[in-house]
Amino acid sequence: MGILLEISENLQRGKAKNVKELVQQAVDEQIPAEEILEKGLLAGMNIVGEKFKNNQVFVPEVLMAARAMNVGAALLKPLLAQGDNVSKGKVCIGTVKGDLHDIGKNLVKMMMEGKGLEVIDLGTDVPAQTYVETAIKENCQIICCSALLTTTMPVMGEVVRAAEKAGIRDQVKIMVGGAPVTESFCQQIGADVYTSDAASAADAAVELCKAAC
């Protein structure tokens, strides 16, 4: 079995210690960091994401895989910084104002990072203006809003309007999700994409970033 495949398989099983050792071994064998990242770590996370969408694995398995991914990526980071590696896109994510729930938001963040996106986590209880200011300052391609409460969902509409008012609506895509959020709500407030689960959100974000390039 090739070492990259081994990295991918150990990552899928959440074996952080093994992944760390294997990534180090791959680095020592002079395999380029980009290749280790793409064909080892990200390949493993992609499989985990697909299995999650198909109900073959569940959130704890995703978290374990993400932990293994982070351990491996930390070893590669200094090497990647030396090359021309750039992230696949930049997202700012947060749970909207008035809402302190962070489970869904954290999962989406983890899955997006697992796809190679750079994610700025704004936390919970985030005012509409903060999303927009961050998107401008950090040059994000995507604003991602989460809400668990029907009573806080309307803030997502405020984010759309704030982006319009700031004149960046055509430069940024707005994604929405959370237990009470639906496709029709997404359309109603003028957001761009609704997804029903974290893995689909990460897939959609990658596609949006590709289209933006």
Next chain:
Amino acid sequence: MTNRERFIKTLKCEPIGGQVPTFELVFFLTMEAFGKVHPSQRYYSQWNQMSYAEKSLHMNEMAQLYIDTAKKYGHSAIFVHPNPGDLEHIQWLLELIREKSGNEYFIMMHGDPTWGIPDGQTMMDFSIQMYEEPEKLNEESAKRVENALETARKLDERGHLLDGFALCSDYCFNVNPFFSEDAFDELIVPYLKEVIAEYRKMGYYSIKHTDGNIMPILKQMADCKPDAIHSLDPQGGVSLPEVRKIVGPDIALAGNVNCGLLQTGTDEECRTDVLRSLREGMENGRGYIFCTSNCAYTGLQLNRYEMMIEIWKEYGNYDRMKF
């Protein structure tokens, strides 16, 4: 029959005729409905400094608020959130409700020692423990079960004024459960089964609640033999007839009115959903408790909840089914 008797017969899946029982895990809208803060939202910073007379006024007022809520909306059961929540005050609250309303209502409170979905801050650590130290989680579960049973025993010894427990640890997201079937079998099932069996031996009923898509673990939950399964969350894609097929006719089903839709839908959409839930729930002629798929939560429009109750009054009667 009293409301309590109707509720108990429904939990036993016996036919009752007449109106389908209803209740809510929490009816938070007491300020709008009665001009009073819901007991679970109160913070008594100087409770221990209060005279007995003052405490008594507060306790009586809370007890009366629970009863008034049940009376106004036709609830058959009262879910108490004792505040303060120590055993002494739980017992005091139960005594007051029984003094004021006799055995008219089924009374329940929280009592779930099993693990639920952890919050975002602790989820990673919990997940690591699930895979690397499951025995530690199970040791903790055993202690939690013993603590829950200890409370149940003490309440039993003090007159058994409580009828049952709602086991409210959430296991599921909208898309799927947090626990895989294997993890659920290892970390939840033994303790859920034990606590329900022990509650039953003491004469308590158990209503197992969880939000989200319960379908992948539903059979495992049903095998733990709760008296009822609550929430049946349409936002998690849960269908009442599908649940019935899996759990059989001897576990009561409660919930399924889409509480998200009550907030965001049109009147017509809500009406359609409430009627659907009633029709599907009443189909078996027994073992169905009408309620929202979570609770009457803070922020829900009171008029929407009242509309739901008006539809229930008109259509939720076994003796004059209009479907």
